[in-house]
Amino acid sequence: MQNHPVYTDNDPQNELSTLNLGPTHPATHGVFQNVLQLDGERIVSGVSTIGYIHRAFEKIAEHRPFYQITPLTDRLNYCSSPINNIGWHMTVEKLLGITTPKRVDYLRVIVMELARIADHIVCNGVLGVDTGAFTGFLYMMEYRESIYEIYEEVCGSRLTTNIGRIGGFERNFNTIAFAKLRKFLVDFPKTLKEFESLFNRNRIFVDRTKDVAAVTAEDALAYSWSGPLLRAAGVDYDVRAMNPYSSYEDFDFEVPVGTNGDVYNRFLVRNEEMWQSLRLIEQALVKLEKEPKDIFHADVPEFYLPPKEEVYNNMEALIYHFKIVMGEIPTPATEVYHSVEGANGELGFYLVNDGGRSPYRLHFRRPSFINYQMYAPMSKGMLLSDAIINMSSLNVIAGELDA
Amino acid sequence: MGKITNEELLTSINSKFEGQVTVVGEPYGLLTVETTPENIIALLSFIKNDPALQFIFLTDITAIHYPEQEKAIGVIYHIHSLVNNLRLRVKVFIDGVNCHIPTATTVWEGANWMERETYDFFGVIFDGHPDLRRILNVDDMTAFPMRKEFPLEDPNRVDKKDYFFGR
Numbered sequence: 001m002q003n004h005p006v007y008t009d010n011d012p013q014n015e016l017s018t019l020n021l022g023p024t025h026p027a028t029h030g031v032f033q034n035v036l037q038l039d040g041e042r043i044v045s046g047v048s049t050i051g052y053i054h055r056a057f058e059k060i061a062e063h064r065p066f067y068q069i070t071p072l073t074d075r076l077n078y079c080s081s082p083i084n085n086i087g088w089h090m091t092v093e094k095l096l097g098i099t100t101p102k103r104v105d106y107l108r109v110i111v112m113e114l115a116r117i118a119d120h121i122v123c124n125g126v127l128g129v130d131t132g133a134f135t136g137f138l139y140m141m142e143y144r145e146s147i148y149e150i151y152e153e154v155c156g157s158r159l160t161t162n163i164g165r166i167g168g169f170e171r172n173f174n175t176i177a178f179a180k181l182r183k184f185l186v187d188f189p190k191t192l193k194e195f196e197s198l199f200n201r202n203r204i205f206v207d208r209t210k211d212v213a214a215v216t217a218e219d220a221l222a223y224s225w226s227g228p229l230l231r232a233a234g235v236d237y238d239v240r241a242m243n244p245y246s247s248y249e250d251f252d253f254e255v256p257v258g259t260n261g262d263v264y265n266r267f268l269v270r271n272e273e274m275w276q277s278l279r280l281i282e283q284a285l286v287k288l289e290k291e292p293k294d295i296f297h298a299d300v301p302e303f304y305l306p307p308k309e310e311v312y313n314n315m316e317a318l319i320y321h322f323k324i325v326m327g328e329i330p331t332p333a334t335e336v337y338h339s340v341e342g343a344n345g346e347l348g349f350y351l352v353n354d355g356g357r358s359p360y361r362l363h364f365r366r367p368s369f370i371n372y373q374m375y376a377p378m379s380k381g382m383l384l385s386d387a388i389i390n391m392s393s394l395n396v397i398a399g400e401l402d403a
Numbered sequence: 404m405g406k407i408t409n410e411e412l413l414t415s416i417n418s419k420f421e422g423q424v425t426v427v428g429e430p431y432g433l434l435t436v437e438t439t440p441e442n443i444i445a446l447l448s449f450i451k452n453d454p455a456l457q458f459i460f461l462t463d464i465t466a467i468h469y470p471e472q473e474k475a476i477g478v479i480y481h482i483h484s485l486v487n488n489l490r491l492r493v494k495v496f497i498d499g500v501n502c503h504i505p506t507a508t509t510v511w512e513g514a515n516w517m518e519r520e521t522y523d524f525f526g527v528i529f530d531g532h533p534d535l536r537r538i539l540n541v542d543d544m545t546a547f548p549m550r551k552e553f554p555l556e557d558p559n560r561v562d563k564k565d566y567f568f569g570r
Contacts (some may be wrong), residue, residue: 027559038455051539061556089561221485224461224513235485237460242488260554334430337481337492339462352467363465365481373516402539 004039017042019384023052027388030398034376036365041384046376050369054402055335061362065327066092067166067305069362075159076366077400079122080115080343081161087340090245091349092166093298095336098140105247106170106284110161110181112246113277113284117188117192119343120228120270123395128199129269130392131208136195143191146184155176167304168297183280189278196271206264211315213238213378215261223374226367227345229394233261246340251283260345263393265336279388302329327357344368344395368400407455407487409434415456419449427494432471435492440504443480447510448483450491457486464507464517466525468499468550473497476525479509497527504533524549 022033031052037044057072064072073084086108093100100108120146123139146157154177155163164170199205215225220233230237237334238255240248256272258265297304299322310317323329339348345367352361371394379387410430414567416436423442425555429433438446450458450479462481469475482491482496497504506529518529519538525544539546546553556563 051537051541054539056557057547059553059555068528221459224511226516237485270407324545336431337433337490346462348463348481350463350465350479361467363463363519365463370513371514373513 001143023049024058027130030396030401031371032391032396032398032401035380035389036379036384038384041378043382043387045383045388046379047373048376050372051402053398057403058362058364061359063358065357066331067303067324069160069359070164071144071160071280073161073364075363075399076403077342077344077347077368077397078159079397081159082115083112083248083340083342084161084327084347085161085163086112086246087165087342088349089164090340091336091338091351092303092339094338095351095353096166096303096331098167098298098300100118100168101291101295102247103288103295104297106166106287106291107169107173107296108246109248109251109284110281112153112180113143113280114147114150116182117274117277118144118351119395120274121147123343123393124270125197125269127209127263127389127392128205128393129332130389131205133198133202133205137197139191143184143188146180146188147283150177150180150184154179157246165297165304167300170297172294172296185282185285186396187280189275192274192278192349193362194270195260199267200271208266208389209267209393210262211260211384212263214384215374217261217376219378220261225345225374227342227371228266228273229261229345229371231256232258232265234259236313239339239346239393243339245338250287251280251286253280263389266393295322329357331355331357339365342367342400344397346372352353353393356384364403366400366403368394368396369403371383371403372396407484407489409489412456412489412491415453416446416450420446429537431532432517433438433492435494437494437496440497443478443493444505444507444509446493447480448481450484450529451510458484458489458491459510459518460485461507462508463512464521465475465550466527468525472496472500472553473487473498476527478504478521478527490568502526503528504532505530508532523547526550 016037019036019038021036022028023031033049036046036047061069061072070085070088073088076084096351125140128136152159153174155161160320165345198287215233217234220230234257236255236257241255242323253276256269258269304326306317306321311321331353333353335352337350338350348365349369350363351359354360406512422443424436424438427437450456462483465479467477474511476497480493481494495504504527506518518532521527522535523540524536524547
């Protein structure tokens, strides 16, 4: 590595100290490097270096068929992989003009909202740890495990889920999944309430977070912030409400907004979003009652792999299987942008297709990447300990930052 | 404030940039227009600051490479009017070798890293950018890896030769 600007021109007497915060620092929860210039404990300037876990997903995606790109999206924001997976499926469905049955949409809403809760559990729990309260984190982490167990019932894996397929899900939700989901809906609200009462009016926590790293709505918009961070600054932009996808328009939920965009506001917004996610899941379960129980994918044999038994015993299924795997099904040569409300903000997929089996160009609009660029400028004048809290509440996920 | 349609947006843009902006299409309802490097910043500032349009949110900047085209690099802007809930895609095609385009950091600060990423992967030089360095790749890299001529795997690798696998 070379050419990293180290600020010396504003420091002729060499009075300031340079601190290399990261790339592997326990307080940053990921691979983030910030070269900070400190005057005592106050940050004078800083430069962020990113790219330590860059894996060239956009390049790899140009060499893979659509359905093999899903595992790449897992590894963007790995705290809420299902949102990435389903966002990608919906992008391809939009390209191909597939409409999914309502039951698929509602199942997707359940999975995506669970993922949002799991992501916010980590973010707010870790924010508590960084301010010195380990208890809340441990209380909440138990329920991330419950969510992962529900994922396991749905798709078989926990962290990098590869959940769903183009057109729907790879298999129907089983009864254990619904039982675990209902148990989660009973148990988690109690803990979330406990978590809130532990923090919301806690003198130490409020002192550490209130008015720390406050961001105006104008700044947040100028830096293209999205998600809970933008909403904490007072802008009610939520993709779910503004450009509903996966039948979010059928649901009744609120978009919480903050006032001054400080760490405390972001914490409250994320907590309230968890309550709203619980509401959404409960509504989805009620709506599912009215839908036929055996539908879990759209009827698109050209793009949805048939069950293996049928491939061996049914001519038509064998043909479709062959055509899907060999990429012999024409796709429209056009471009599509689709975005979903990821846990950190607007997660967009810009897909340019030339009619082949893999994208001509695929670009991920990664909210962490765009949210993180304000970090170094906004740290100026901040105490080092506040900058740590600020990074924690930005909830930058290294996988999504570097793609 | 009411939602405006793509036609109204286009009329508004055409009233200011008559002949400078051409419509590429409207795939999936997202109006796509093309303009030139000379007009791009004026266009972006106009749609951002126009009181009726208010495209205040820069969603994304990226690029695309068409090696067979005369103007091989396309820089693509996605802009979102949060007030009218309308999106717009703007494309600017520039030469693949001498690829210069003015920076959008004068309109949105947030364009900074998006343009650095575009430079890093496509070699697009954003004139006037405050800090145009590589961002995800190592600094001493010489190639621009998202260009189509750049292979996915290093052809000089010796650990993936067929004879190692009995092929």
